[in-house]
Amino acid sequence: MSKWRTAFAAYHPIVHLLMAGTVFVSLTQSMSMPFLAIYLSETTTLTPAYIGLIIGAGPLAGTVGGFLGGILSDLFGRQKLMLLSMLLMAAAFAGFVFLAHPLFLLLISLLLGLAASFYGTVSKAMMGDLTAEEKRFRVFSNRYLAINLGVAVGPMLGAFLGISGSGIAFMLTACSTVLFAAVLGIACQKYQVSAHAAAGQSAEKASLPQIWNVLKRDVALLAFVVGGILLVTVHGQMSVTLSQYLRENMAEGVALFGVMMSANGITVLLLQVPLTRLVERYSLFSRIAGGAALMAVGELGFAFSATWSWFVAAMIVFTLGEILIVPAEYAQIDQISPANMRGTYYGAQSVSMLGSFLGPWAGGMVLHAYGGPPMFVLMAALAMISVIFYGLGRRLHEKRSRQDGVQMKTVS
Numbered sequence: 001m002s003k004w005r006t007a008f009a010a011y012h013p014i015v016h017l018l019m020a021g022t023v024f025v026s027l028t029q030s031m032s033m034p035f036l037a038i039y040l041s042e043t044t045t046l047t048p049a050y051i052g053l054i055i056g057a058g059p060l061a062g063t064v065g066g067f068l069g070g071i072l073s074d075l076f077g078r079q080k081l082m083l084l085s086m087l088l089m090a091a092a093f094a095g096f097v098f099l100a101h102p103l104f105l106l107l108i109s110l111l112l113g114l115a116a117s118f119y120g121t122v123s124k125a126m127m128g129d130l131t132a133e134e135k136r137f138r139v140f141s142n143r144y145l146a147i148n149l150g151v152a153v154g155p156m157l158g159a160f161l162g163i164s165g166s167g168i169a170f171m172l173t174a175c176s177t178v179l180f181a182a183v184l185g186i187a188c189q190k191y192q193v194s195a196h197a198a199a200g201q202s203a204e205k206a207s208l209p210q211i212w213n214v215l216k217r218d219v220a221l222l223a224f225v226v227g228g229i230l231l232v233t234v235h236g237q238m239s240v241t242l243s244q245y246l247r248e249n250m251a252e253g254v255a256l257f258g259v260m261m262s263a264n265g266i267t268v269l270l271l272q273v274p275l276t277r278l279v280e281r282y283s284l285f286s287r288i289a290g291g292a293a294l295m296a297v298g299e300l301g302f303a304f305s306a307t308w309s310w311f312v313a314a315m316i317v318f319t320l321g322e323i324l325i326v327p328a329e330y331a332q333i334d335q336i337s338p339a340n341m342r343g344t345y346y347g348a349q350s351v352s353m354l355g356s357f358l359g360p361w362a363g364g365m366v367l368h369a370y371g372g373p374p375m376f377v378l379m380a381a382l383a384m385i386s387v388i389f390y391g392l393g394r395r396l397h398e399k400r401s402r403q404d405g406v407q408m409k410t411v412s
Contacts, residue, residue, distance in 0.1 A: 012130035015139060017187050018123055019146050021180045026150025028169075028176040031158035032093065035165025043167075044100050054105050056357070058113030062120075063354045069118030070125065070347020071211060074340065078126045079188050085118035086181035093174035097167045121350050125343040128334050130193065136334050137284070141276040141327035148268040211344050220336055220400065223393030225351055227288075228329055230386035232355025234295055234379045235322065237363030242302060244364075245372040246311075256308055260315040267319040275323050284335065285394045287328040289387045294321030296380040303376035321383075332390070336397050 032039075040051045073081050092112035099105060124140070131139050158164035163172070215221070242260075246253035279287050294317055301314025329349065337345030359379075366375040 010135065011139065012193075013191055014184075014187060014193050015127050015130050017184060018127060019142060021184060022123075022143060022146040023150045025173075025177055025180055026147050027154040027157065028150075028173040030151045030154030031164050031169040032096075032173045034155065035169070036096070039096070039165050039167075039170070040105070044102075044105075046102060046105075050102060054102075054109045057106055058109040058116070059353065059356050061110045061113035062117035063351055063357070065114035065117035066121040066350025066353065067344075067347040068114075070121045070343035070345070070350070072118075073122045073125055073343035073347075074211065078122050078129070078343065079185075079193065082119055082122040082126065083181050083185050085115045085122065086177050086184075088112075088115035089119065090174040090177040090181070093170050093177065097170050117350060117353075121347045122343060124330060125346050126193075128342050128346070133334075137280065137327055137331040138276060140330040141272065144323075144326045145268065145272040148265060148272070152265045152269060211341060214338065214341060215344070215348070218336070220393040220396035221333070221345065221348055223389045223396060224329075224332060224336070225348055227386040227389035227393065228349060228352030229355045229358070230382045230389065231292060231295070231325060231329075232352045233359040233362065234299065234355075234383045234386075236356040236359025237375075237379060238318065238359075240360035241363040241367050241372075241375060245302075245367060245375075249372060250308075250311075256311060259308070260312055263312050263315050264319045264322075267316050268323060271320070272323055275320065276327065279324060284328050284332045285390060287324045288332065288390050291321040291324030291328065292383045292387050292390075294318065294324065296383040297321075299376045299380035299383065303373040303380075332393075336393075 036055055037051050040046055040054065041048070046054075069081065069085065088111060092108050092115060095108040095111075096105070099108065124143070127139050127143065128136055155164060158169055163169045243254070243257045246257045246260075250256055279290070282290075298314050298318025298321060301310065301317060305311045305314055329352075330346070333345050333349040334342065363375055363379065366378055
């Protein structure tokens with residue numbers, strides 16, 4: 001028992017609350033959002049193309065929203081912006097139930113994408129504010145596990161209750177988000193973290209000119225963002241184009257895809273914690289490079305597999321790379337961010353979600369023109385090219401750190 005108490009005490013109570021809330025909200029969201037296309041097709045007369053536009057508008061808005069939310073959180077504080085974003089998310093979920101006009105549905109999707117990206121960026125920044133630097137990789141890893149736990153349980157629970165993809169599921173998601181916002185607001189007041197987490201612990205708040213001056217000369221950040229876009233492109237095409245390829249080229253391909261996605265989720269849930277502990281001895285760059293290599297091997301496996309077992313094995317290898325990369329990317333950005341600009345830097349990193357749009361789009365074009373194997377080989381190459389940008393970013397950051405050290409010694 002004392003071991004568990006020690007582990008619990010190692011992190012701020014708000015960090016634990018954010019972890020629990022992540023499971024809770026992702027669980028309810030996974031009862032509704034994955035079924036949005038089906039829900040809209042059953043409750044409206046919209047065409048499949050317009051439904052696709054509505055669904056795609058949210059992630060596209062989130063590409064910008066994460067960056068904007070990070071800047072605003074550095075300027076005005078984290079707590080209020082995070083609570084506001086959660087209330088806007090709840091309003092958007094309810095809007096899908098009560099509004100049917102195509103334009104309103106498009107605006108709701110844009111609002112949800114912006115609000116969700118605000119929350120994602122600001123909550124990570126607050127976790128970083130309230131966690132010692134040497135523990136942040138584990139925190140980001142646990143957050144990733146919490147999301148996957150909610151996503152794994154949510155659809156099954158929704159199916160058991162008979163509400164998956166229904167208006168009830170969307171309203172349940174809205175209510176759970178409001179409830180979590182209320183609990184989080186009360187807890188932030190109790191532990192007095194609003195000022196503490198507003199600008200990176202004891203650091204002074206950043207001004208907008210300061211943020212701009214730092215960003216425009218931080219080439220290392222740009223290199224990390226480009227590397228992130230490439231990796232998200234590889235990950236983003238996996239679920240969309242892989243399903244199409246299997247449906248067209250494998251017997252019972254749709255069923256195989258379901259098995260592979262289950263293997264993805266189970267692998268994360270079973271191996272996230274032990275793998276995270278195992279690789280903590282290595283540098284962040286080594287973890288990202290190793291993860292990219294595993295994703296590349298997984299893509300090559302998709303290209304040359306011919307049986308169910310090989311496809312599932314390739315998915316497990318791909319997922320191992322995903323497990324290494326996701327928390328290491330956040331920790332890498334955290335390592336280079338000034339304490340009073342953590343939100344801005346996390347927001348810049350969220351621009352990599354542009355790959356969620358580029359992956360299905362570019363992958364779909366290559367799949368249509370050249371077939372599956374060339375597409376998977378291309379994605380494997382992009383995964384390895386991303387390592388070049390991460391290596392460049394690491395060298396630029398180390399060079400700048402040495403120069404700053406020399407300047408400090410000169411001044412002293």
